[in-house]
Amino acid sequence: MSTNFNVIGKPTVENFAMDRVLGTWKFTNDRSFPNMLYMKILSSPYAHAKITAIDTSAALALPGVKYVATYQDCPFFSQEVIFMGQEVAAVAATDPDIAEEALDLIKVTYNQLSFVLDPNDAMKSGAVDVGYLPSGNIIGGAPTTSTKGDVDAGFAASDVTVSDTFGPTAYYQHSPIIPRSALAVWAADAAPKLTI
Secondary structure, three states, rough: OOOOOOOOOOOOOOOOOOHHHHOOOOOOOHHOOOOOOEEEEEEOOOOOOOEEEEEEEHHHHOOOEEEEEOOOOOOOOEEEEEOOOOOHHHHHHHOHHHHHHHHHHHHEEEEEOOEEEEEEEOOOOOOOOOOOOOOOOOOOOOOOOOOOOOOOHHHHHHOOOOOOOOOOOOOOOOOOOOOOOOOOOOOOOOOOOOEE
């Protein structure tokens, strides 16, 4: 395989700052191409479950739906979901509204499995696996402790020490100027090219 690329691995200079300032820059959602398909994703409503059956026939029968992908035919999906919102299926259709409608027609049967939400419980022996790590819920199989300096001497020299247990903070989402999306265009010319 050749490693002489024109773009991959090369520094790029963004020359579209003025377009963004003037509002003329075209974001992904502003672009369209002939015969374009739109994709929507069906997400898991459960924190941990195994899909025991998935029926896409009604979605595939909907006019405008071109393809429905699941774990049965796409390695991007898994039969076992390990978090709420994990991708279960994808619909490609000629219109985004049709793709959205098709999601409601996919029938998924789940076998709900136990799960843990507390990191300390997840690290206990025999805890339910929360991911696909071969070493269990702890990367490398054991916690890593890092100490710099003499902690005991630091505590002894302190006027006040505070000890407490702190939990995770709330999830915050930034406010992107464009929704998360991607656009792929295949050109099957003399030199086939995929532009993403």
